[in-house]
Amino acid sequence: MIRILTAGESHGKSLVGIIEGVPANFTIDLDSINKDLARRQLGYGRGPRMDIEKDKIEILSGIRGGKTLGSPISFLIQNKDYENWQEYMSIDGNNKEDRRVTRPRPGHADLSGIQKYSFDDIRNVLERSSARETAVRVAAGSILKGILKDFNINVLSHVIAIGGASVSDGTQDINLIKAADSSPVRCIEKSTEETILQKIQDAKLVGESLGGIFEVHIVGVPVGLGSYVHWDRKLDAKLAYSLMSIQGIKGVEMGEAFENANRLGSQTHDEIYYNSSEGYYRKTNYAGGIEGGMSNGQNIVIRCAMKPIPTLYKSLQSVDIITKEAVSASIERSDTCAVPAASVVGEMVAITVIAEEFFRKYGGDSKEEIMKRWQA
Ligand SMILES: Cc1cc2nc3c(=O)[nH]c(=O)nc-3n(C[C@H](O)[C@H](O)[C@H](O)COP(=O)(O)O)c2cc1C
Numbered sequence: 001m002i003r004i005l006t007a008g009e010s011h012g013k014s015l016v017g018i019i020e021g022v023p024a025n026f027t028i029d030l031d032s033i034n035k036d037l038a039r040r041q042l043g044y045g046r047g048p049r050m051d052i053e054k055d056k057i058e059i060l061s062g063i064r065g066g067k068t069l070g071s072p073i074s075f076l077i078q079n080k081d082y083e084n085w086q087e088y089m090s091i092d093g094n095n096k097e098d099r100r101v102t103r104p105r106p107g108h109a110d111l112s113g114i115q116k117y118s119f120d121d122i123r124n125v126l127e128r129s130s131a132r133e134t135a136v137r138v139a140a141g142s143i144l145k146g147i148l149k150d151f152n153i154n155v156l157s158h159v160i161a162i163g164g165a166s167v168s169d170g171t172q173d174i175n176l177i178k179a180a181d182s183s184p185v186r187c188i189e190k191s192t193e194e195t196i197l198q199k200i201q202d203a204k205l206v207g208e209s210l211g212g213i214f215e216v217h218i219v220g221v222p223v224g225l226g227s228y229v230h231w232d233r234k235l236d237a238k239l240a241y242s243l244m245s246i247q248g249i250k251g252v253e254m255g256e257a258f259e260n261a262n263r264l265g266s267q268t269h270d271e272i273y274y275n276s277s278e279g280y281y282r283k284t285n286y287a288g289g290i291e292g293g294m295s296n297g298q299n300i301v302i303r304c305a306m307k308p309i310p311t312l313y314k315s316l317q318s319v320d321i322i323t324k325e326a327v328s329a330s331i332e333r334s335d336t337c338a339v340p341a342a343s344v345v346g347e348m349v350a351i352t353v354i355a356e357e358f359f360r361k362y363g364g365d366s367k368e369e370i371m372k373r374w375q376a
């Protein structure tokens with residue numbers, strides 16, 4: 001069983017992750033993990049923090065000679081911005097009244113967080129609720145992604161829409177991603193790209209923010225991960241839980257779920273065919289690769305809706321938590337749009353669930369043992 005723990009405040013010394021349950025003898029490629037960390041920092045519309053951070057994984061345990069030992073893999077990712085925050089964020093840090101954040105941002109964890117934990121400083125909430133934490137989940141997911149490549153499983157994602165403007169309807173991409181080792185060949189038309197960039201720029205100029213939709217595809221997943229026998233073993237339920245845990249994600253859809261709701265049954269269910277070379281196969285994938293809580297051998301396709309970023313430079317109505325006066329919500333330095341970054345997080349969170357279920361089905365102590373079971 002795979003277990004993942006993350007720790008770290010956004011402007012604290014560093015982020016920390018532990019992955020327990022990774023079998024022995026898998027090769028770990030640090031370069032490709034660092035590439036995924038860098039991908040999470042990209043996207044037009046991200047804020048100035050991304051110019052400060054250059055996320056890199058530093059392995060602390062669980063790997064020797066480039067291979068997993070079967071022991072917990074622990075790692076850290078430094079917060080370069082800590083240098084600028086040390087006075088306030090070190091464990092004996094200054095918590096002076098005049099530095100307190102007291103104007104909760106609608107849409108962020110601020111108000112419910114201080115009420116829940118009896119704080120009088122919103123900084124105590126925002127430091128950990130921040131999506132900075134997703135760097136750890138990306139690193140952990142990338143380690144597992146590298147391992148699953150040995151079993152021809154791969155993951156990729158793309159942005160479908162930003163602020164209501166379509167980047168792609170996604171349908172053509174489902175057919176493009178056939179082999180586990182292929183990456184989708186997609187060209188966004190120049191005019192679409194310009195529309196989206198302009199939309200983000202316009203939003204930024206007036207102190208607004210944007211959300212959007214992204215889609216994750218997992219290819220090469222064998223039949224039968226997850227199960228119908230008990231509600232908490234269903235693969236679609238596990239994926240939805242994990243993707244919904246990403247900061248700002250408010251909707252998760254398997255395949256074309258919301259479109260399917262408007263269609264007839266005969267237009268929705270992926271008919272079954274058979275030939276001796278391919279075995280069972282389908283010509284469509286409206287279900288998104290999961291039936292009865294189990295992978296059915298098709299690509300797993302998940303769409304996620306991200307709400308607009310809650311911190312607005314134009315500022316929203318709020319109430320000071322000390323004086324109870326009506327005020328404008330506080331403005332922390334912020335992204336305008338982080339949908340492309342969230343889609344990288346979505347990939348890594350989804351592949352983590354697939355890895356958990358893969359090891360549950362084919363599990364063993366070493367790569368050799370698992371490989372035998374998978375090949376059988
Ligand atoms: C990659 C990424 C970057 C984000 N950047 C910001 C940001 O700069 N400012 C902000 O207010 N929220 C940002 N968010 C969203 C907030 O973290 C999130 O809305 C907040 O934690 C409240 O949680 P909830 O929206 O899931 O309810 C980001 C989310 C992601 C996934």
Ligand SMILES: C=C(O[C@@H]1CC(C(=O)O)=C[C@@H](OP(=O)(O)O)[C@H]1O)C(=O)O
Nearest residue numbers: 047049129130131132247332333334335
């Ligand atoms: C630090 C990251 O994202 C942060 C997520 C975030 C939030 O409220 O979620 C707020 C911003 O933090 P800061 O005020 O330090 O700029 C983002 O930059 C990151 O993605 O690595």
